[in-house]
Amino acid sequence: MSVTLTPKIRVESLSYSYRRRGSEDVQALDELNLTVGKGEFVSVVGPSGCGKSTLLRVLAGLQRPTGGSAGVLREDGARPLMAPVFQEYSIFPWRTVEDNVRLGLDAAKVPRAESNARVREWISRVGLTGFEKAYPSHLSGGMKQRVALARAFVLEPEVLLMDEPFAALDAQLRKVLQEELLGICQERDYTVFFVTHNLDEAILLSDRIALMTARPGRVEEVYDVPFGHPRTPDLRKSPEFVALEEQIWDRLRGEVQGGRK
Ligand SMILES: Nc1ncnc2c1ncn2[C@@H]1O[C@H](COP(=O)(O)OP(=O)(O)OP(=O)(O)O)[C@@H](O)[C@H]1O
Ligand SMILES: [Mg+2]
Known part of the structure; x- marks a missing residue:
């Protein structure tokens, strides 16, 4: 290009x-x-x-x-x-994986049925299926970064x-x-x-x-x-x-x- x-x-x-x-x-x-x-x-x-x-x-x-x-x-x-993914894992420790990923969709008032599907899809694409309800303190550094990636991708900015x-x-x-x-x-x-x-x-x-x-x-x-x-x-x-x-x-x-x- x-x-x-x-x-x-x-x-x-x-x-x-x-x-x-x-x-x-x-x-x-x-x-x-x-x-x-x-x-x-x-x-x-x-x-x-x-x-x-x-x-x-x-x-x-x-x-x-x-x-x-x-x-x-x-x-x-x-x-x-825009959706940023920062160098340091900037996810909220008091929110579960799925609630971190959902964050921007809630702010954009995306209906729950649609946001549930998109959150599920992205959690799977970054390889975190099974950890939806986990809190960041129970995740490795790489897993936290994958949550941050899913949170950006799910928005399709x-x-x-x-x-x-x-x-x-x-x-x-x-x-x-x-x-x-x-x-x-x-x-x-x-x-x-x-x-x-x-x-x-x-x-x-x-x-x-x-x-x-x-x-x-x-x-x-x-x-x-x-x-x-x-x-x-x-x-x-x-x-x-x-x-x-x-x-x-x-x-x-x-x-x-x-x-x-
Ligand atoms: N909050 C801050 N207060 C003062 N200086 C800062 C601050 N943040 C960054 N700097 C300085 O600004 C310069 C650029 O920092 P920046 O973090 O943008 O570099 P970078 O290219 O991203 O580095 P890296 O590849 O190590 O991530 C550095 O010299 C850094 O020390
Ligand atoms: Mg840097």
Whole structure:
């Protein structure tokens, strides 16, 4: 897919500084520009601490830019605009698995019969059938993250904002959910903003990959992923896949090392 698509997410000259009482501000983002087209899957990679989560929280409307702008265009009044999945498992400890997953559907006043069916379906798709009535304190880290994923997917929003959503999962489950996400995006038009440390995952899933500099984060380079849809995980074996992974890693390595100086 190309950048000529209708822009769905538009980030212009975005800066963000954390103000800290009694010490210097931390500038996380500096004049960052990025456009994500409608229906596009864009991954963001960059060294730890470069501002990826900050960018996602600004897009989610949880933090206000200190400079520039970040906007998400609403087009379909019938669908929720955005659903975020955060890096840390942000589920409510006092709600059961099914009540956590149901949360956004209740807020959107989806009738109970429909929400029950959708909740059941998503609990099954993330592999949590049998744990519907469990509380988060009885779940492993990976299971909590799957609850957070189901809570976002069940909403079928226009835009999914995902911050390292698979990082806490074991390698096998990570692969299963990568394929599930690939399938979901091929089934319905989602625009996805996806933060990951994993280049293999970024290439398999994305239409484009934005590489960020070390803090203060800017977009250093945007890579087109030269594979159409539908895709299968077999792509990993293609020479183009391996070459792109090496090309991005060469640049990323420089940012990681530069950021440590
Ligand atoms: N609440 C905060 N107060 C002060 N500084 C913060 C705060 N949150 C983040 N920062 C700083 O802002 C910078 C960017 O943080 P952010 O969490 O966005 O990075 P990241 O790219 O998501 O890192 P990681 O890959 O490790 O998740 C870091 O230097 C971090 O220390
Ligand atoms: Mg982060």
